[in-house]
Amino acid sequence: MNIDESIRTTMSLTHTPSEGRYEALKVWLARPRTRDLGRALLYSSPALLIFILFTYWPFFHAIYLSLNVTNNQGDAARFNGIDYYLRILALDGSGRTEYVESIFLSFQFALMVVPAAIVVALGLALLATLRVRYIEVFRTIFTSSIAISLASSGVIWALIYSPSTKATTWLVELLQIGTPSLLNSDSTALPAVALMTVWSGIGFNFIITLAGIQAIPQDLYESAAIDGASGWQGFRFITLPMLSPILLFLVVINTIGSLQAFTQFQLLFMDRAQTVFVHQIYRAFWNDNRYGLAAAMSLVLFAILLILTIIQYRVFDRKVHYQ
Amino acid sequence: MFQTRSARLRYHLVAYTLLILASIILMSPLFFALSLALQGATAAPSLIPTDFTKLDWGVFAAVFEQQPIIARWIANSFVQASGVTIGVLITSSLLAYALSYLNFPGKTILLFFALGSLMIPFEVTLIPNYLFISRIGWKDSYQGLIVPFLASGFGVFLLRQYFMTLPRELYDAAVVDGCGRLRYLWSILLPLSRPALATLAVYTFLSTWNQFYWPLLVTNSNEWRTTQVGITIFRNFEYAVFNIQMAATLIVMLPTLILLVLGQRQLVRGLTAGALKG
Numbered sequence: 001m002n003i004d005e006s007i008r009t010t011m012s013l014t015h016t017p018s019e020g021r022y023e024a025l026k027v028w029l030a031r032p033r034t035r036d037l038g039r040a041l042l043y044s045s046p047a048l049l050i051f052i053l054f055t056y057w058p059f060f061h062a063i064y065l066s067l068n069v070t071n072n073q074g075d076a077a078r079f080n081g082i083d084y085y086l087r088i089l090a091l092d093g094s095g096r097t098e099y100v101e102s103i104f105l106s107f108q109f110a111l112m113v114v115p116a117a118i119v120v121a122l123g124l125a126l127l128a129t130l131r132v133r134y135i136e137v138f139r140t141i142f143t144s145s146i147a148i149s150l151a152s153s154g155v156i157w158a159l160i161y162s163p164s165t166k167a168t169t170w171l172v173e174l175l176q177i178g179t180p181s182l183l184n185s186d187s188t189a190l191p192a193v194a195l196m197t198v199w200s201g202i203g204f205n206f207i208i209t210l211a212g213i214q215a216i217p218q219d220l221y222e223s224a225a226i227d228g229a230s231g232w233q234g235f236r237f238i239t240l241p242m243l244s245p246i247l248l249f250l251v252v253i254n255t256i257g258s259l260q261a262f263t264q265f266q267l268l269f270m271d272r273a274q275t276v277f278v279h280q281i282y283r284a285f286w287n288d289n290r291y292g293l294a295a296a297m298s299l300v301l302f303a304i305l306l307i308l309t310i311i312q313y314r315v316f317d318r319k320v321h322y323q
Numbered sequence: 324m325f326q327t328r329s330a331r332l333r334y335h336l337v338a339y340t341l342l343i344l345a346s347i348i349l350m351s352p353l354f355f356a357l358s359l360a361l362q363g364a365t366a367a368p369s370l371i372p373t374d375f376t377k378l379d380w381g382v383f384a385a386v387f388e389q390q391p392i393i394a395r396w397i398a399n400s401f402v403q404a405s406g407v408t409i410g411v412l413i414t415s416s417l418l419a420y421a422l423s424y425l426n427f428p429g430k431t432i433l434l435f436f437a438l439g440s441l442m443i444p445f446e447v448t449l450i451p452n453y454l455f456i457s458r459i460g461w462k463d464s465y466q467g468l469i470v471p472f473l474a475s476g477f478g479v480f481l482l483r484q485y486f487m488t489l490p491r492e493l494y495d496a497a498v499v500d501g502c503g504r505l506r507y508l509w510s511i512l513l514p515l516s517r518p519a520l521a522t523l524a525v526y527t528f529l530s531t532w533n534q535f536y537w538p539l540l541v542t543n544s545n546e547w548r549t550t551q552v553g554i555t556i557f558r559n560f561e562y563a564v565f566n567i568q569m570a571a572t573l574i575v576m577l578p579t580l581i582l583l584v585l586g587q588r589q590l591v592r593g594l595t596a597g598a599l600k601g
Contacts, residue, residue: 032426034428036426037429039425039504040421040425040427040430040433043417043418043420043421043425044421044433046413046414046417046418046473046474047414047417047418047479048433048436048474049474050470050471051436051437051440051474054448054470054471054472054474055440055443055474056440057451058448058451058455059443059447059451062450062451065450065451073454074450074454123345124345127341127342127345130338130341130342132335132338135342138342138345140584141346141349141350142345142346142349143583144349144350144583145349146529146590146594147529147576147579147580147582147583148353148576148579149535149576149579150535151533151535151552151554152551152554152572152575152576154555155554155555155557155572156352156355156572157352159355159356159359159568160352160355164366165355165359165368165370165565166370167355167370199349199352202349204594207590207591207594208595211591211595260444260445260446262536263535263536266535266539267555285449291454294450295447295451298444298446298449301446301447302443302444302446305444306442
């Protein structure tokens with residue numbers, strides 16, 4: 001087909017200029033690359049249409065909304081410049097910092113979830129590499145939380161934390177927080193949601209970590225054993241370094257996921273005044289119908305996630321070990 | 324690998340103890356839900372049923388009698404998840420086919436356009452999409468639940484990666500033999516790509532079935548809710564009745580748990596596709 005193309009190109013070169021643009025167009029249209037363009041556009045159009053209508057256009061529309069004060073129907077009513085952004089980042093001089101605080105709360109939440117999620121996943125993945133019969137059954141059990149939605153999980157954990165079921169009364173008494181439920185106290189509400197989130201994420205993190213461990217060549221351990229390395233040394237100097245790209249991936253994915261956590265806060269943080277940023281966006285959007293403000297908040301979130309992804313890849317790129 | 328029988332026995336004893344212990348801890352929230360479901364309509368259930376002979380297994384049927392709307396919610400979730408899955412399979416394979424087999428100007432731009440959609444978080448597009456969907460009257464409808472999710476950057480990525488691993492000669496030979504492009508896609512490429520398509524299907528179905536935020540916004544009337552939103556409403560108006568609430572939660576969990584057990588291999592392949600790339 002490349003021969004075909006070159007013949008046509010040569011043909012077009014032998015044409016005299018006097019034959020005009022029309023001929024050139026015809027030749028261009030007859031080229032395989034051009035013919036493929038038409039086909040490609042045809043095949044791509046369903047997906048492209050959806051991407052444009054429901055991802056890219058809304059993205060720009062969100063930017064537009066964020067620069068305007070909107071009415072109840074979500075139409076821009078008055079140009080507002082970057083006032084909403086200044087308001088969110090507490091740069092407008094009013095001294096109101098609730099949005100910055102909720103961003104801070106989101107990061108606190110991520111710091112609770114991410115290390116715990118990865119340590120638990122690593123422990124379970126090591127357990128799942130034990131060489132015993134029926135290990136597949138245990139692997140399925142460890143994976144099962146993937147199939148349990150955050151909504152189901154949230155409904156169950158709401159009852160685990162509910163004083164009427166007495167499931168966590170012992171913990172409430174142990175911690176002496178002075179409220180009937182872990183979810184009512186400022187000091188324990190966030191860790192309680194974090195625990196539920198770690199539980200919900202176990203299946204995903206476990207599966208990825210296990211696949212990573214299984215991808216490490218066995219002969220590395222064998223030669224280390226010949227050199228007299230202990231099991232711990234094998235883990236510390238082979239498993240961990242070889243697994244570092246996977247762990248990096250999990251750090252990135254879990255951080256982004258934690259910062260975007262919504263369902264569990266909607267279910268467990270119902271009327272708490274102070275809540276995480278994504279839940280604040282929902283309240284501004286849904287409860288207050290402040291579409292412009294909510295759009296600006298969502299774009300601040302977008303910027304945070306983007307910066308985070310870039311930083312994490314830069315930092316870890318130097319430290320992780322690629323085979 | 325073991326020197327003596329007793330060393331072998333010790334290894335197995337420790338291994339099974341750890342594995343079983345970990346499983347029990349992991350499953351405890353589910354045991355808790357089951358325990359509450361089986362204790363009848365009491366406002367003060369105990370953590371573990373006091374009398375195992377009096378467990379109320381009829382509660383699962385009672386859910387459908389007392390709250391018949393749950394059948395409708397399950398149907399809604401099935402229509403939404405199947406619709407999105409079929410749609411994503413079609414749009415992704417068509418676009419991935421163009422990206423891996425056709426040679427045309429602007430191909431790289433198109434690839435970036437598809438993958439770039441993954442960079443834009445759901446929260447940003449949510450508000451404009453909600454306003455758009457309500458304006459065209461798609462609230463409380465299957466279109467509103469399905470259409471926004473009919474294309475997937477992940478799906479395009481996954482299928483393109485898979486298509487590229489298949490020998491190019493196959494395509495050239497088929498074209499020389501007079502096979503049309505679409506026919507090649509339909510009767511050769513897609514059957515060969517069944518593993519990748521199964522992966523995408525399981526993943527898409529699962530994540531759509533478990534959606535919460537979007538259905539919460541675009542469904543208003545009770546009969547248009549999906550299971551995930553439904554069980555949380557249960558929680559509000561049936562507050563004291565723990566057994567019905569937990570039984571309903573366990574019921575809507577069942578389809579995805581079955582899917583996980585049946586399609587575990589496909590799902591694992593899909594989830595690790597992004598993480599393990601050599």
